[in-house]
Amino acid sequence: MTSISGSPQTGAPVGPVPDDALRRFYAQKLGWEGCGDYGKTDYDREALGADGLQCAHLTVPLDYTKPDGDTIEIGVLRRPAKGDRIGSLVINPGGPGAAGLSTAAALADADDTLAERFDFVGFDPRGVGSSEPTVECLTDKEMDAERADDLELDVSPAGVQKQDAEAKDFGAECERNTEHGEEMLANIGTRDVVKDLDVLRSALGDEKLTYLGYSYGTRIGSTYAETFPKNVRALVLDGALDPSQSPVEEVVAQGAGFQKAFDDFVAWCVKEQDCALGKDKNAALQKFQDLVRPLSKNPVEVSDGRKLSYEDATTGVVQALYSEQLWEHLNTGLNELRQNTGDTLMQLADLYLERDKDGEYSTTQDVFTAVRCVDDPRVTDPDVALEVSRQYKAAAPFLDDGNPPVGVLDSCAYWPVPNTSEPHVPNVPNLPKVLVISTTGDPATPYEAGVNLAKGLGGTLLTYEATQHTAFLQGNNCVDNAGTAYLTNLKLPAEGTRCKSS
Secondary structure, rough: OOOOOOOOOOOOOOOOOHHHHHHHHOEEEOEEEEEOOOOOOOHHHHOOOOOOOOOEEEEOOOOOOOOOOEEEEEEEEEOOOOOOOOOEEEOOOOEEEEOOOOHHHHHOOOHHHHHHEEEEEEEOEHHHHHHOOOOOOOOOHHHHHHHHHHHOOOHHHHHHHHHHHHHHHHHHHHHHHHHOOOHHOOOOOHHHHHHHHHHHHOOOOOEEEEEEEEHHHHHHHHHHHHHHHHHEEEEEEOOOOOOOHHHHHHHHHHHHHHHHHHOOOOOOOOOOOOOOOOOOOOHHHHHHHHHHHHHHHOOEHHHHHEEEEEEHHHHHHHHOOOHHHEEEEEEEHHHHHHHHOOOHHHHHHHHHEEOOOOEEOHHHHHHHHHHHHHHHOOOOOHHOOOOHHHHHHOOHHOOOOOOOOOOOOOOOOOOOOOOOOOOOOOOOOOOOOOEEEEEOOOOOHHHHHHHHHHHHHEEEEEEEEEOEOOOOOOOOHHHHHHHHHHHOOOOOOOOOEEEEEO
8 A cells, every 4th residue: 555654745733633644645735537437336337437436545544542553545526516616525425335436427417506615525435445455355256155055044953064164164155255354344434434534524624524324424513513522614414323232132123123124015016906915915035034934945047147045035126125116127037936936036035245247346344344343342152143143033924034043153253353332322512413313214223323313412303205225315305305405505404304205
């Protein structure tokens, strides 16, 4: 990695610098250029090809306790404001592990007022996408093989032993295949991402941060508020993670959220002429299980030569439950499965796992695990893992594979570095009012999580009545107008405001 010590593009820091040893990072000026080399996936390359986009790399310490040590680079994108500029609107799409450059590029024209008043700014968090180095664990071929083997369905003693061995090996592979290995994994979490975000704030020339975070991006936002409360101008936190939930509570709550979304899909489907699950909503769950469970022993062919496994089928279903707009595709995929083909469900699974048409994966899934393993305390007791399995199957019966629950530990139990954070209710006195948006039928981050985050931050809650994950800048005028008014004029919607899907 290059050091900024000899860089000519330095100036004065904007706003406070938390430690004088970090001054040179806060004083750097971004060298904006074209975005051609910044896209790492087909989707990113297409999004970053739009007119008016500028990209750069921000240099930050690998380890903030060693500001004179190794440095890493954070990919940044900007679409400059078209009119009377307020400042930068920095966006994170969540994950953890999702690339932010393409998200900012895609949203830059979603609202005319915001496009006039703000530079739209996206960043790929450390280890992600155009940031260097990236966290890398499995090769593309290894990812394909892992998806196809359905190992988690083998609950025999030998199968459980093999699952345990794979969980142990995964962390070692991440450490071995990632530049700076252990040190990178130890400093990949939200604790360090928010420090990068504050360096970015200064490099963008903003005394205070205006931020839009979706899903896991809400944890970045709330952690930034705790770490740099005086540097906050405005935060929109959409699709919140519950600040106080343990990883165990979170996974069970998410299972219940996806079950609710599946039930909503069923209620829609049974009214359709070609519903793959029939006309009786009370029989739909059994029909669904009858369709997908046989894949564990008899995967079906897809047109590119791969075979649709049980894991891929259920991953594709979960992807479709993120938004009502994908329900037609889900019904098509289930109807195809009735005909013993699996192309649509495989395409949905590829979308979820970010596999492109050439068989190349983004590193999102690798980073997701790496961040999760340092952001939360890990489960190391097989009895606790067994109870989680029981509770998850009860909360999400559509994802029950028919096997008895087993106490298999995940990769975090064997992770090579300790966790650096843990869930807690934020304590940020005198924080400027923030806006939390929560959707009643959000499958991934259930509604109550947003209620709890708004309460913890002393913010305003905006409720959206729909079945989808996140809402702002996605076409609902009620939600979009409220969020835009807050970001531009710091005017919050009235307490108790509810918006409905059109």
